[in-house]
């Protein structure tokens with residue numbers, strides 16, 4: 001009979017401790033500086049590349065961990081170190097996953113290495129889907145991709161927004177509309193190779209949190225990319241569009257696919273990021289509560305403080321369990337019949353917001369200053385309920401999946 005265990009194996013523990021060492025020794029001491037500078041922490045990314053932590057190999061290894069826990073474990077430790085720097089390190093992975101999910105073997109082999117560069121010349125990549133008028137409502141996307149058959153080139157026009165690493169990336173992955181009649185089924189993804197004319201960075205955003213991570217608009221003006229830059233290839237696209245047109249004619253399926261397998265599999269990774277930030281703030285608060293004295297005794301001596309810490313830790317552990325369950329389901333090929341991936345992201349991101357706010361409260365006046373890291377962690381935590389689908393969108397997906405109804 002298969003043995004059930006909730007313990008990490010030796011290899012996983014070793015990897016976790018190695019990442020934790022980098023997070024504690026390199027990321028944490030640099031966090032406040034890069035938060036203030038609001039710039040991509042290139043030297044830290046380079047350090048990570050030197051030890052193999054910023055590389056395709058590392059992520060592939062975690063991705064193929066047969067228990068499914070490789071990625072969530074890595075995310076939790078990196079985001080425990082610092083969320084802004086960690087996003088600068090893992091942002092490339094978002095674009096790489098776009099290629100791994102839809103690209104041919106040749107496309108994966110050509111483009112993914114160029115996304116990372118090498119330790120002497122590190123590069124980053126960007127995944128550009130969101131637009132000013134198409135955030136949660138992906139079907140409203142307007143960026144167009146038109147095929148120029150004579151030249152076997154695709155021509156991209158439009159404006160992307162909120163792109164992590166947008167404009168500073170070596171390789172951009174851009175989602176665009178190829179058939180406006182089909183809504184989100186008429187979208188396709190394209191590689192925009194390094195130095196392609198017509199792609200430029202628009203506004204760089206000044207943000208509330210994760211300020212070390214670069215977020216910007218990406219403007220596409222008559223960007224011409226070779227036919228082989230369409231992810232998956234033209235034949236596969238034509239087949240997919242033909243199927244979608246058939247379905248649209250037959251009335252389509254409305255709610256059946258509310259929990260889309262790819263999102264259900266990727267959302268737990270964002271949940272794990274949130275767990276990392278929450279755990280970091282909780283640890284700071286626990287230590288502070290043990291050492292800060294008021295009324296002649298440590299503040300943790302008051303149930304009002306100690307019970308908050310008990311709740312914080314309980315919620316963090318519950319969030320991690322949801323994340324691990326969904327990550328295991330993804331790798332085991334289990335169907336997400338209750339949108340368990342969305343559940344894990346929803347719960348963990350809300351926990352991170354709550355726990356970091358409680359940590360600020362436990363540190364009192366010090367929690368409100370930039371002298372202590374919980375202030376930054378609290379700002380950083382606000383992103384988790386917004387990107388990769390807001391909390392409201394997660395609830396919509398869960399509710400639709402549970403009910404089979406087109407809930408709005």
Ligand SMILES: Cc1cc2nc3c(=O)[nH]c(=O)nc-3n(C[C@H](O)[C@H](O)[C@H](O)COP(=O)(O)OP(=O)(O)OC[C@H]3O[C@@H](n4cnc5c(N)ncnc54)[C@H](O)[C@@H]3O)c2cc1C
Pocket residue numbers: 094127128129130132134135136137161162163164165207210215383386387388389390391392393396408
């Ligand atoms: C720092 C940062 C990094 C990002 N990185 C990337 C990236 O690399 N690539 C990329 O493509 N995108 C990226 N995004 C975009 C992100 O995914 C979007 O911000 C997100 O999907 C929400 O879209 P929106 O901002 O347009 O908000 P909107 O969709 O306008 O939502 C506004 C509010 O309305 C609510 N709402 C909307 N529709 C509904 C509904 N049907 N029911 C209930 N409530 C609803 C939302 O939950 C939200 O509270 C990033 C965003 C940020 C802030």
